[in-house]
Amino acid sequence: MAIAAKSSDHLHGRAYWSRDGIGPGIYAIAPMLPGTAAFGLAFGALCAQKHFTLAEVEVMMAIVYGGLSQFVAVQSWPDSLDLSTIATLALVTATVNLRFALMSASLRPWFGTLPAWQAYPSMLLVTDGGWLAALRYREHGGANAWFFVGGGLVLYVVWLASSVPGFLLAEQLADPKKYGVDVVMPAFYAALLVPAWKGARRAIPWAVAGVVALAVHRLASGYWFIISGAVAGSLSACFFDDE
Amino acid sequence: MNEFVHSDMLGAFIAMMIVTAASRAGGFWMMRYITITPRVRRMLDALPGSIVVAASLPLVVGGGGVVVLALAAAMAVTIIRRNEFIAVITAMVVAATARALGFGG
Numbered sequence: 001m002a003i004a005a006k007s008s009d010h011l012h013g014r015a016y017w018s019r020d021g022i023g024p025g026i027y028a029i030a031p032m033l034p035g036t037a038a039f040g041l042a043f044g045a046l047c048a049q050k051h052f053t054l055a056e057v058e059v060m061m062a063i064v065y066g067g068l069s070q071f072v073a074v075q076s077w078p079d080s081l082d083l084s085t086i087a088t089l090a091l092v093t094a095t096v097n098l099r100f101a102l103m104s105a106s107l108r109p110w111f112g113t114l115p116a117w118q119a120y121p122s123m124l125l126v127t128d129g130g131w132l133a134a135l136r137y138r139e140h141g142g143a144n145a146w147f148f149v150g151g152g153l154v155l156y157v158v159w160l161a162s163s164v165p166g167f168l169l170a171e172q173l174a175d176p177k178k179y180g181v182d183v184v185m186p187a188f189y190a191a192l193l194v195p196a197w198k199g200a201r202r203a204i205p206w207a208v209a210g211v212v213a214l215a216v217h218r219l220a221s222g223y224w225f226i227i228s229g230a231v232a233g234s235l236s237a238c239f240f241d242d243e
Numbered sequence: 244m245n246e247f248v249h250s251d252m253l254g255a256f257i258a259m260m261i262v263t264a265a266s267r268a269g270g271f272w273m274m275r276y277i278t279i280t281p282r283v284r285r286m287l288d289a290l291p292g293s294i295v296v297a298a299s300l301p302l303v304v305g306g307g308g309v310v311v312l313a314l315a316a317a318m319a320v321t322i323i324r325r326n327e328f329i330a331v332i333t334a335m336v337v338a339a340t341a342r343a344l345g346f347g348g
Contacts, residue, residue: 030328031326031327031330034331034332035335038335053247053249055248056247056248056252059248059253059256060256060259063256063257063260064259065263066259066263069259069263070259073259081251081252081254081255085255086254086255086258087258089259090259090261093259093262094262094266097263097266097267099266099294100266100267100270101266101267101269101270101273102270102290102294103267103270103290103294104266104268104269104270104271105270105274105287106270106290106291107271108270108271109274109287111271112274112275119271120268120271120272123271124268126267128294128298131291132291132295135291177338177342178339178343180313180336180337180338180339182306183306183310183313183334183335183337184331184335186299186302186306186310186314186334187317187330187331187333187334187335188317188327188330188331189295189298189299190314190317190318190321190330190334191317191318191320191327191330191331192291192295192327193318194318194321194322195325196291202288203292205289206289206293206295208293209292209293209296209300210296210300212297213297213298214301214304217301217305225301226294226297226298227297228297229293229297229298229300230290230294230297231293232297233292233293233294233296233297234286234289235286236289237286237288237293238282238285240285
């Protein structure tokens with residue numbers, strides 16, 4: 001097939017496990033580490049202000065593992081937890097984290113060639129940064145699953161550890177914006193968009209995603225704008241031919 | 244354990260964990276039933292940029308001048324050096340400095 005020869009083809013290369021992918025995987029997500037640590041610091045400080053115990057912070061970070069969703073949830077944490085407030089928290093978390101479904105969907109052509117017991121646990125490591133680094137690796141023909149999992153595990157550990165000093169130094173870190181923590185994620189995104197630019201035509205879905213996200217952000221409360229913008233942008237690509 | 248993690252808090256965390264893990268596993272699972280036609284491939288190719296723009300643009304627009312300035316600096320650094328690490332640090336320094344100098348946003 002002619003398509004199979006294209007460098008951006010998602011189908012080439014069955015996934016395999018080789019430890020020599022761990023180093024490059026960690027190197028690829030290294031730019032994320034200071035931002036992740038800063039984010040975790042700010043999150044730990046926020047939780048201390050909301051009177052969480054340190055154990056609660058760590059349990060949440062370990063089992064939820066969705067930085068932005070945790071931030072949003074804790075900022076609006078209810079005074080008393082019952083079935084209805086917990087359901088609200090779950091819904092807020094879902095609106096922020098549904099984008100992970102799109103990300104793991106795009107990893108299917110790669111990780112789908114692995115047995116399910118290896119592929120599904122790997123998907124639990126999907127994060128914005130880890131996923132973007134993995135996609136770029138894949139575009140250059142990579143297929144080593146350790147690249148994604150190795151980098152993902154390091155991000156996970158840094159994330160868990162970073163909240164501890166934040167929790168303990170909550171007083172000093174009361175205003176994360178003072179240290180520019182709020183620009184970490186968008187700056188990383190912006191940096192990744194630059195090499196992803198392949199001409200205005202290929203960026204039409206980006207524009208669609210941006211317009212829809214802005215509209216939903218204005219019209220609906222909460223974080224629905226992420227998933228609706230992302231889905232709209234991706235769907236719009238249906239209607240444009242590549243060449 | 245209950246002294247450190249209150250049981251109602253644990254319940255909330257588990258609810259958040261379930262929806263998040265379901266998102267991470269769900270997309271992967273769903274693609275099992277979707278054939279990757281050229282059209283689906285175009286959608287997957289458009290996904291990274293779409294997610295990035297959708298997740299950050301409303302926050303950037305709402306963030307004001309300092310955020311826009313910081314991101315412009317990050318992109319400029321990326322164009323010159325192709326290094327995300329320096330780009331992120333530059334953006335943080337620009338934002339923190341601008342705010343220390345009294346600029347809002």
